[in-house]
Amino acid sequence: MLEKIDDTGVFQYFEEISKIPRGSGNTDAISAYLVAFAKKHQLRYRQEDCGNVIIWKDASVGCETAPITMLQGHMDMVCEKESSVEHDFKKDPLQLRMNEQYIWAEGTTLGGDDGIAIAYALAILADSTIQHPALEVVITIDEETGMDGAIALETEDLKSKYFINLDSEEEGVLLTSCAGGMSVNGTFPIERQKKTGYAVSLRISGLQGGHSGTEIDKNRENAVLLQGRILHCLQEAMEEKTGTGICLVELQGGKKDNAIPRDAESLVLVNNPTVASAALEEINEMLKCEMIGREPNIKVEYEVETTQREMEVVDLAYTKEWIFFLNHVPNGVQKYSAVIPGLVESSLNLGICETKENMLYVSFSIRSSLQSYKAYIASLVKEMIVSARGRYEEKSAYPAWEYKVDSTLRSNMIAVYEEQYGVTPKVEAIHAGLECGILSGKMPELDMVSIGPDILDIHTPKEKMDIASAQRVYEYLKAVLRKICENN
DSSP, rough: OGGOOOOHHHHHHHHHHHOOOBBBOHHHHHHHHHHHHHHHHHOOOETTTTOOOOOOOOOOTTTSOOOEEEEEESSOOOOBBBBBBBOOOTTTTOOOOSSSSEEEEBBBBOOOOHHHHHHHHHHHHOOOOOOOEEEEEESSSSTTTHHHHHHHHHTOOOOOSEEEOOOOOTTTEEEEEEEEEEEEEEEEEEOEEEEEEEEEEEEEEEEOOEETTTTTSOOOOOOOHHHHHHHHHHHHHHHHHSSSEEEEEEEOSSOOTEEEEEEEEEEEEESSSHHHHHHHHHHHHHHHHHTTTOOOOOEEEEESSSSOOOEEEEEEHHHHHHHHHHSOOOOEEEEEEETTTOOOOEEEEEEEEEEEEEEEEEOOOOEESSSHHHHHHEEEEEHHHTTTTTTTEEEEEEEBBBOHHHHHHHHHHHHHHHHHHHSSOOEEESSSSTTTHHHHHSSSOOEEEOOOOOESSSSSTTTTEEHHHHHHHHHHHHHHHHHHHHHH
């Protein structure tokens, strides 16, 4: 499909990997594909037990003494789809679509984050005409769910001095530092009881969602927390009009802790369907007015049954506690940087909420450029979880990538950008987490920069990659490799 826009091999490889299911936790097939590629091109490689793949390529003629350079990205992708689309991310290939400007996948995430890194690296490894230093290509697993591949990466045989991360989504920006982060989970044991009443089902859809790092400052609504607000309003109305509250049956929303939930649904039991219907109509009209500017496509649907039935529910008191938790737990931007105007310093995102037969579960992604404030936010969430009788758990913590004052690689990349584009690139920090922080901890001498083409709405089914931008960034990457050779 992409042949007509490809004279470099980049889009050929991007299309090939798009046929391979590679959601986080399901990377065996893409890892095997990378090994097969290395064997086909007679390149030295190492496949780690976790699935990470490292491929080496000797320097081109005349570049043997240039600094060894690492190209790095991750093989997994965030799997999100429109609710109306039938797609099994564990076995179905992505359905790529394109027009003159963009590539996207029909009804699902595209996986440009970070499939384009794999495509760039493979195209360079396969092309014998490119001038480059000795290369170490490192493709990791499960970046999107906690950077597990980077954490597990063995670095004893890696000798790179320069490190180019290919996991950014804005052309013209050289990233030189990023936030650290962690995942925090809360598990709440519940006891159900049989109760007779009227079932009320609620569904929120049509929200924009987005990446909990790059879009956390865009004022986008969180579907899970919005469900909490609706349930709070419904609870108040029922208590005022009938003298009793509501009982939770289930609440589901979000799939990844690092993606802002776009959809959520709940089921509760009430004692009066007429009062519930009137309250929900009022709540719906209120939200339409509030959301018209920031969430124009929001859809709030509800159904109130008019026949009583017996259900297994969470009792009134704990339902009230749980609704309190959803309405008071911190979420979103917590602090902006005092050093870099407009940069989010610290944030958190409630990305997953699930109810099961005897358990409620939530998962947060916490990010901060400051280790101390990251720990402080985690402590606040812990207090909320424990106060709601939950069990608190931390996992997948990763450090921030700190800015390096003296960077030869950065200077080279600025010079190449000015030559190719005629303007100076932006040199920025990013609030989203990158594997650079973990790798800098393992290999402190690495000189690092992160780049990438324009990819819009990552972590959502609206994700799309700018074709011309992807082509320009590939030419830029090749020019940077030449510059490293020439400056040796």
